[in-house]
Amino acid sequence: MTPELLEQFRALLGPAGVLTDSDAMARYCTDWLGKWQGRTAAVLRPGNTEEVSAAIKLCHRHHIPVVPQGGNTGMSGGATPDTSGAQVILSLERLKRIRQVDPINDTLTVEAGVLLAEVQQVAREVDRFFPLSLGAEGSCTLGGNLATNAGGTAVLRYGNMRALTLGLEVVLPDGRIWNGLRGLRKDNTGFDLRDLFIGSEGTLGVITAAVLKLYPSPQGRAVAWVGSATLPKLISLLTHLRASCGERLVAFEMLSASCLDLIAAHVDSARVPLQSRPALHALIELSDTRPGDLAGLLEDSLNHGLKHDWIQDAVIATNERQAAEFWRLREGISQAQVRAGMAIKHDIALPISQIPHFVDESDKALREVFPELPLINFGHLGDGNLHYNVLLPRDTSPERYHMLTEALNRLVHDRVMSHEGSISAEHGVGQLRRDELKHYKSPIELELMLRIKQAIDPNQLMNPGKLL
Amino acid sequence: MTPELLEQFRALLGPAGVLTDSDAMARYCTDWLGKWQGRTAAVLRPGNTEEVSAAIKLCHRHHIPVVPQGGNTGMSGGATPDTSGAQVILSLERLKRIRQVDPINDTLTVEAGVLLAEVQQVAREVDRFFPLSLGAEGSCTLGGNLATNAGGTAVLRYGNMRALTLGLEVVLPDGRIWNGLRGLRKDNTGFDLRDLFIGSEGTLGVITAAVLKLYPSPQGRAVAWVGSATLPKLISLLTHLRASCGERLVAFEMLSASCLDLIAAHVDSARVPLQSRPALHALIELSDTRPGDLAGLLEDSLNHGLKHDWIQDAVIATNERQAAEFWRLREGISQAQVRAGMAIKHDIALPISQIPHFVDESDKALREVFPELPLINFGHLGDGNLHYNVLLPRDTSPERYHMLTEALNRLVHDRVMSHEGSISAEHGVGQLRRDELKHYKSPIELELMLRIKQAIDPNQLMNPGKLL
Incomplete structure (x- = not known):
């Protein structure tokens, strides 16, 4: 990167928009796990979509490869540059506007740099619910969630990021802006570009904003911890819960006995809920948008499971504190693995x-x-x-x-x-x-993906070395 | 089309697989509304995916444009050939196998020619529910539903065809088969080819089979007919129902007074449910996978709407017969329009x-x-x-x-x-x-679509003259 080019980036993005100091760039050049290390000539931090567009136009003109980056909390090194130093990092962290809240249409329009936890909070403020939930929600950004089609703990009921998104704004590899920010439940006017960009890991363009779906707020939940002898038995319980509880079934998380042992050994104040020593554990959550006897429904369903010997033991959380404790056990796995x-x-x-x-x-x-x-x-x-x-x-x-x-x-x-x-x-x-x-x-599938990549990013400038 | 080429198609597809008699071809050359009329040299009726593949390979080799056709019930002429006679019709009507029913995974693998009503029936037989529902369900095929990303009356709760599909099998424009028949709720291994083919109206390839999602069977429903003075008021009721009933709200169908007048005038034994003469009517349905007092919940919600003057009148169906009568009114619109x-x-x-x-x-x-x-x-x-x-x-x-x-x-x-x-x-x-x-x-969006079309179907052989 020549000094002249850096000056051009500074002229476009302002002094806060371009980092070149190696200390300041360090945290962008490695992922949060410290597993991947890269180098870059500059970290670009545009402040809005027009600046993203201007920066990418300049990259396009000078054939500079671009690595888009959100909260840098990914698990697969998708936002870390290679070691050549030739790639620039494009951080979306300054695109933090909530552009629109529309509770009548049940939609939220947010920019890529907004934290997932902030999106959840904005939804709560209008008495709605945004269901995506995952461990990194306090530091991951919506742009990253979209680029990776994030999953998490509520997919069973609400689906993944693709299912939660109605529209996108994307800066294309040549810097032009595609405005696909539609808040529509039905739109059959051509190819599904939205779902093509979602999950493409920054290899087809940079997602700068999205229209998200909002849901009615859950009014209560019931949480249980169960023990089972075998996977087929545990799956029989899952099948029964789907039929008996329908959409109320939000989570069905499984842990092997050795996994729970690891948590008990490494997570502070972890208390194993069951006295018996089952081969498999499961954390189950029901929720509903109406108040009602969810605990009673869960108890009936689990009694059915005990009677059929699908499970050997079960505890239903008697209060929110205990429910949160069950979830902390589940969420302790990451920490336990790191410590082990x-x-x-x-x-x-x-x-x-x-x-x-x-x-x-x-x-x-x-x-x-x-x-x-x-x-x-x-x-x-x-x-x-x-x-x-x-x-x-x-x-x-x-x-x-x-x-x-x-x-x-x-x-x-x-x-x-x-x-x-x-x-x-x-x-x-x-x-x-x-x-x-x-x-x-x-x-055949690889070839189709490569053809699409070639069609959208013919100069191969978007996140090279990732995905394909 | 030369006689030699026709012989080659017959050799590939058998005598039942190729129609050239103009009487036999007539029903394929016009849509069910009689709005579009086309001509074709032959109607190809392959019996399985391999035959579809062989037929399209031959078309590809000889640059013959292909018009895929399902139940021929579309509203936009997407399955009718042009008038040149140069396009062949590829009917999927003989691909009728139910390949797999997996109630544990809650999936169904079906071929493109299976009728929507048959899919619904197969789901019921394993005590599951396939939610797509539309007027033509007795004659439209899954392949057509997929090609057009069909909607219908249960999108509010269950989403459209894209949301109901996990995997696809597609014969590409060069005749090769892409096997994307995965029955997975989570799969982040590359671009979303599935959603690109769904809704592409046969312009990128021919969908030959799909893995569909099954849902728990509803155990009961409550249906109401309401009258309202204005759209903002009616939308206030919709917003309230979303919050109070959550996922139980399956349908919220609106009809203007003039629309209902038309139905009353033209549909036999149509009885208008309300004595008052509201400007707007709505048909509302709640359902649940558990037995419970849905009518009571609906009554409470409608009373709330009456109190706030969002609606001026409401009737809750007291039995299944009356509920079906309300739906017949709604479904009578098509017939009323035709007669008017x-x-x-x-x-x-x-x-x-x-x-x-x-x-x-x-x-x-x-x-x-x-x-x-x-x-x-x-x-x-x-x-x-x-x-x-x-x-x-x-x-x-x-x-x-x-x-x-x-x-x-x-x-x-x-x-x-x-x-x-x-x-x-x-x-x-x-x-x-x-x-x-x-x-x-x-x-920009048109350009992106054309680039994708060019990448997947460079010879422009798939359903030319449609969509793009």
Whole structure:
């Protein structure tokens, strides 16, 4: 990057809009896990969509590759530049306007840099609910949620980011602005560009704003912790709850016994809810937009499960404090894994009917090949999404880590594919799964994606080295 | 089409797979409304995906344009060939297999030629529910529903076809098969090809099968008919019902007084539910997956609406027979319009908060310019989707019809666009709205669509003359 070009960026974005000091740039050049490290000539921080457009036009003119970045909380290195120093980082953190709140249309128009927690709060202020919820909600941004089609803990009832979005504003790779900010439930006027940009991980353009759907506020919830002997039994309970509770079923989170042991060992003041020692645990939440006897409904459904021997034990939270405690256990998994050492993680999805077969086969293969490595299996069972992780000793050498990553990815992902699953359920591809994607995607599907990439970003300037 | 080429198609598809007799081809060459008439050299009727693939490979090799066709019940001429005779019709009507029913994963894998009503029935047989519902459900096919991203009367709660679909199988313009038949709730491994093909009206490929989402069966419903003085008041009731009933609110259908008069005049044994003469009527349905006092909940909500003067009158159906009678009135609109004469129809969507402004302005403009033409305004108010139709005298000449179509489209669609709406909410573009689309879509959006079309169908063989 020449000094002249930097001056042009400064003229477009102002002094606050361009960082070149290496200390100031450091936090943009690595992800929050410290797993990926990159270099950049400059961090661009435009203050509005027009500035994003102007900056990208200049990048386009000078063939400078652009790495869009939101809250930098991704799991797959999708927002970290490569080590060449040739890519600029385009941070959306200053696009923080709530452009419109429309409670009659049940929509919210927000810019990409708004934090997810802020969106939830704005919805609450007009007595509405924005359902996307995930661990990083206090620091992740809507732009990142959109770029990665974020999932989280309420997908079972409300769907992922794609299902929660009606319209987009996108700055295209040549810097022009596509205004697709429509707040419509029905619009059949051509190809679905919205869903093409959502989940494209910044490789087709930069999402600068979105129209989000709002929902009626839940008026109460009932939360239970249950123990089950086997996955087929636990899935029978899930199936029963879907039928008996319908849309009231918001979350069905599964944890293996070894996962709960890890939480108990590493998370402060973690109390295991059940006295029995079941092989599998599940956290279940019902909610409703009307007050009503949700705890009674949950109790009836769980009694049905106990009678059929689908579960062996169950506790229903008697108050909000206990419900929050159950959720803290579930959310303690990340911390417990960090404290326990290293892990090789998998973020996979399967048809729910295939999960028991997949887990049987993978557990067996893992025991045969790596009998010494503990498995930490948990996830959003109601969405068919498992985090099937393997713990490594703290002193694992980088060489062995690399070897084990390859071997375990192959062991797990081969079985995911044979059961028609996905090797990236909610975390996206980024840098982490790029080679795996090439390995597993059908050639036809890869070719279609490359053709679309070529059609929208012919100069390959948007987030190169990610996804494709 | 040379006799040699026809022989090649017959060799691929068998004698039942190729029609060339003009009597046999007649019903494929015009739409069910008789509005569009086309010609074709042959109707291809492959029996499975491999035959679709083989037929399209042959078309691709010889540069023969292909018009995919499902149940031929579309509203926009999207499945009728042009008059050149150079296009072949590819009917999917023989792809009728239910490939898989998976009640544990809550999915159904069906081929494109299966009727919507059959899909609903298969779901019921495993005690599940497939929510897509529309007037043509006894004759429209899943492939057509997918190609047009069908809407209907349950979008308010369940979403449109895109929201009901998890995976697709598509024969690409060169005849290769893309197998995207995944039954996953979460899958972030690249661009969203599924939603790109859904709603593309056969211009990017031929959808041959899909994985559909199943839902818990509703256990009961409550249906009401209400009268209101103004649109803002009726929308206040809608807003209140969303908050008080949440996901239980399945339908909120609006009919203007003149629309109901038309039904009363033309539909046999139509009985208007209300004694008062309100300016606006609405049909409201609640349902739930649990038994419970839905009628009581509806009564409470409507009493709230009466107290606030949002509605002036209301009747809750006391039994299933009366509920069905209310729905028959709503569904009688199509028949009433046909019997009343000709109509110029608009299928528009708006942000719900903009609907009163749009209707005020459009009504006023219509009264000024065409005071003699009666307006029939009805639609899925809960989705922001209006069918804002204008009746014409039966003896309207073709020239005057053509002139009025242009003038009324401009009058209505200009106002739709100024309120950030859509000129095709659920019927799609086809031939009917193709010029309107060019007139109203932003050049950037049209360019993005054309680039994608060029990337996927570079020889422009898939359904030319439609959509783009």
